[in-house]
Amino acid sequence: MRIHAVQSGLVTIKTCQCYGKGHGAMRLVNTILDRNWTEPLPIYSWAIEHQEGIILIDTGETARTLEPGYFPWWNPYFQFSIKPCLQPEDEVNFRLRALGIEPNDVRWVILTHLHTDHIGGLHHFPNAEIIISRKEYELTNGWSGQLRGYLTQRWPEWLAPTLIDYEPHPLGTFLESFTLTKAGDVSLIPTEGHTGGHLSVLLQIDGLSLFFAGDASYTQQLMLDQIVDGVAQDEDKSRQTLKQILQYVQEFPTVYLPSHDPSAAQRLAARTIVSV
Ligand SMILES: [Zn+2]
Structure with a gap:
């Protein structure tokens, strides 16, 4: 089975977005006011050439973000705290x-x-079946969804996702999961906190777990250090999730693959497991 890291450009964010500072609403304020930027971080999606069909995990960024007016003018996070860098190609x-x-x-x-x-x-x-956690999708509704930073007005009009609810099937340290493939080797697990309905994807292959972590943590090191990011919708939930992930990688040989980790593509290619 071929598995690819698919990079769509780079994004630079504030240091306080990686290392959250303060509590409650102050975390976002501290992120916005922070004067320090990270190095440009990759934006990864992941493609799995599975025998049951090609699976794409996330779809990266669009170059349209560079057009004036793409991000809402009233949202200080988008105006002052994020710099995407990519070309249409x-x-x-x-x-x-x-x-x-x-x-x-x-x-x-x-x-x-x-x-x-x-x-x-x-x-x-x-033409693809779009899979989203029901909870995540519902959080995007209305004005509160806009305040959470979801750009629903930019989504394709044809979007009619399959919304998933988890089943009480424990998977390692995760109490619930959703099995996607008939082979049973690809599962979705709730890794909430960064957003209220955030999920990760687990692929079991050759005795390893490939853990596609989205933004559960921005890098492997931040997961190992149990650092909650500065824009997490739910700080406590994120802390719990990071703990569960750490317990998982301690128990099972795991290649941990967050979306913005500069070393993730290399770890995937070399099947480098987390050493704790
Ligand atoms: Zn995110």
Whole structure:
């Protein structure tokens, strides 16, 4: 089974977004006011050439974010705290074709959550089944969804996702899961906190767990250090999730693959497991 890291450009964020500071609403304020920027971080999606069909985890960012007015003018996070950097040819459709994958051949698009740098390339996949956690999708509704930073007005009009509810099937340290494939090797697990309905994808292969973590933590080190990010919708939940992930990787040989970790593609290629 071929598995690919698919990079759609880079994003620079505030240091306080990686290392959250303060509590409650102050965490976001501290992120916005922070004067220090991270190095440019990759934006990864992941393509699995599974025998039951091609699975794409997240869709990266769209180059349209560079157009004036793409981000809402009233939202200080988008105006002052995020700098995406990509060209149209960095979008996921071009990147997949370079790997020999036709976007129309993707069977499932799983979205770990609905932040712009994960759903930005979704318009390239009108023929795929789009899979989202029910909780995450419901959090995007209305004005409160806008305040949470979901850009629903930018989503494709055809979007009619399959909303998943978890089943009481424990998977390692996770009490609930949703099995996607008939083979039973691809499961979705709730890793909430960064967003209220955030999920991760687990692929069991050759005795290893490939853990596609979305933004459950931005990097492997931040997970090992149990650092909650500065924009997490639920700080406590995020802390619990990080603990569960750490327990999981201590118990099972795991290749841990967050969406913005500069070393993630290398770890996938070398099947480097987390050492704790
Ligand atoms: Zn995110």
